[in-house]
Amino acid sequence: MAIMRMGYAHVRVTDLAEARQHYTQTLGLNEVAADGNKVYFKGWDEWDHHSVVLEEGGVGLVKFGFKAQYEDDLADIEKKAQAFGATTERISKGEELEVGEILRIHTPSNHIFDVYHEMTSGQVDVGNVNPEAFPRDLRGVGAPALDHALITAEDAGLMERFLHECFGYWTAEKVATSLDPADQHTIAVWMTATTQIHQLAVLEGPQSKLHHFAFRLEEGWEVNRAADLFAMDDVPIDVGPTRHGITRGKTVYFFDPAGNRNEVFAGGYLSFPDRPMVTWTPDVLGKAIFYHARELNERFTTVLT
Amino acid sequence: MTKVTVHPTGEVVEVRDGETIMGAFYRTGYAMRIGCKRGGCGFCKIDVHDGAFEYERPVSDEVVTPAEAADGVCLPCRAVPTGDMVVEFRENSLRLVNPLMRYMLSSKEVPARPSHLSTTV
Numbered sequence: 001m002a003i004m005r006m007g008y009a010h011v012r013v014t015d016l017a018e019a020r021q022h023y024t025q026t027l028g029l030n031e032v033a034a035d036g037n038k039v040y041f042k043g044w045d046e047w048d049h050h051s052v053v054l055e056e057g058g059v060g061l062v063k064f065g066f067k068a069q070y071e072d073d074l075a076d077i078e079k080k081a082q083a084f085g086a087t088t089e090r091i092s093k094g095e096e097l098e099v100g101e102i103l104r105i106h107t108p109s110n111h112i113f114d115v116y117h118e119m120t121s122g123q124v125d126v127g128n129v130n131p132e133a134f135p136r137d138l139r140g141v142g143a144p145a146l147d148h149a150l151i152t153a154e155d156a157g158l159m160e161r162f163l164h165e166c167f168g169y170w171t172a173e174k175v176a177t178s179l180d181p182a183d184q185h186t187i188a189v190w191m192t193a194t195t196q197i198h199q200l201a202v203l204e205g206p207q208s209k210l211h212h213f214a215f216r217l218e219e220g221w222e223v224n225r226a227a228d229l230f231a232m233d234d235v236p237i238d239v240g241p242t243r244h245g246i247t248r249g250k251t252v253y254f255f256d257p258a259g260n261r262n263e264v265f266a267g268g269y270l271s272f273p274d275r276p277m278v279t280w281t282p283d284v285l286g287k288a289i290f291y292h293a294r295e296l297n298e299r300f301t302t303v304l305t
Numbered sequence: 306m307t308k309v310t311v312h313p314t315g316e317v318v319e320v321r322d323g324e325t326i327m328g329a330f331y332r333t334g335y336a337m338r339i340g341c342k343r344g345g346c347g348f349c350k351i352d353v354h355d356g357a358f359e360y361e362r363p364v365s366d367e368v369v370t371p372a373e374a375a376d377g378v379c380l381p382c383r384a385v386p387t388g389d390m391v392v393e394f395r396e397n398s399l400r401l402v403n404p405l406m407r408y409m410l411s412s413k414e415v416p417a418r419p420s421h422l423s424t425t426v
Contacts, residue, residue: 014344014363058365059345236342257362259345303340303348 002077003167003193006149006200007067007119009213010053011260011305012060018257019054026233027215027262028142030125035097043215044125044135045144049098052146059258060305061210063112064149064200065099066167071117074103080166081105093118108162109153110208140233141226143215147265148198150212152205152304157186159202169193169200172271173246173278175285187282190246197247197268209304212253214263220250226264227252238299244268245288246280253300260305307386312354312393316401325361326351326381326392330399334406337381338398344368344383349398353377356390 013019020039023029029041032050037057040050048067055062068074081088081103091102091114100118107113125135134142153159163169169191178184190198203211217223220241227241230252238261240252249268256262280288286295307320309329320329327349330337340348344360347368360383369378379392401407 012365014365018362058367060367238341255341255343255345257343258365259341259343259368261341298338299340299348303346305341305345 002068002070002073003066003115003169003199004069005067005194005196006064006146007048007116008051008053008065009146009149010055010062010065011210011213011258012058012062013054013056013256013258013260014059015257016054016056019056022233022235022256023052023054024139026140026229026235028138028140033097038097040097043143043145044138046146047121047124047128049120049122059260061111061151061208061260063104063114064213065096065102065114065116067119068115068117074101074115074117077105077115077166078103081162084108084162084165086162086166105166107153108155108158109151109202111151111153140229141215141217141222141264143217143264145216147214147216148196148200149210149214150201150203152203152207152209152211154204154207156188156202156204160186160189160191163189163191163200163202167193170271170273171277172197172275173280175246175280175282175288177282179279179281187285192271195270195272197249197271203301205301206304210260211304212261212263214265217250217264217266220266223250223252223264223266230254238303239290239297242293243291245284245291246278248291258305261303308389309356309386310389310391311399312391316399320386323361323385326358326379326384326386326390330381332406334401334403336400336402337394338396339382342382344380347380349380349382350378351381351395352393353379354391354393356392357387358384358390359387361385 023041032042033040038055041052042050078088087106089104091104093100098120099116103115105113126132171189171191173190175187176184188203190201192199223241230237236255238253243250247268250266253263308317310317318329318333340346344364362383
């Protein structure tokens, strides 16, 4: 295994104070550090130093961090990325707060992916010995961890090949114009390298854009409770609570104070490399994305940051 | 209280002090093409023909470029009029969805949000 998980999302926000309120009081993340115009957060069930970085000034994605299992994975992925034609660079240990040496990849979709093996690590909030099920003093949604993200790219099929060849990801599900691989145009892919049903999804659209990054919840009722909290805190809900046909996960989409789309996601089935890939056809795209309403709202495929 | 007039239909909506253009239209029974409602996506852009406004929160130059701003492009989800305005909605996005609200609420006050509902870090 090379890539274990999406380690962090680094996004821009227009007002750091408002964003802090959202990510700590509404979502329930813990603020772990502040450095200049950046603030760092983690969920209660994450042991690495941070999983979200907010940077004041603008809106949208700065980069994603992906944690590799072994130190040697960086050189291996570097070689594969360069062979694929992607531009890479090395970032020295310490240039990113509490992160070791980084392999920075400029992807075919014009996103920046930082691959690293080392990050300051500690314990989850319930401790590593005889832990309770959850901390008693959770705030708001009490999101335990970052889960996955969706980005857009002009060529989703190219990004699928890039993630397969360089990250070792497999495609759990896809939307394609044909069931015949030799005659299909890939509209969107949901990819992973673990039993987590998706770590990164790519939807055909503009280069370098963020659709959303998502936080994991355990149960469907927690998704409903999160939606109630968003109503209490005047957080604009985009869609939900509902279920996805793709991944079968329960979901609510909402927007942070800068307009970046967030999601809370619960459930979904397990993925394995030998499980047959699920293909959805465009005529049922509404049901694939929103299983109950069976239709897409206008915002979902066009509102990006 | 300021007024926002819609070009070319001539609809007029009264905007309360500190209220956004979007908030005033929603309060009075309209719906419009809205994205994140937080100034981040630019999905709701309208064009200002006359009048001035200020944003209640920072709006990124990446969302409304300086050239667009100079041309009168405005985000109604964040824009608070500083005087009477004339605006045009794009692609006929504005639609009256609740005529009763338009009739009943446009000239009535609503209670302020209780301060205890606010939280701070």
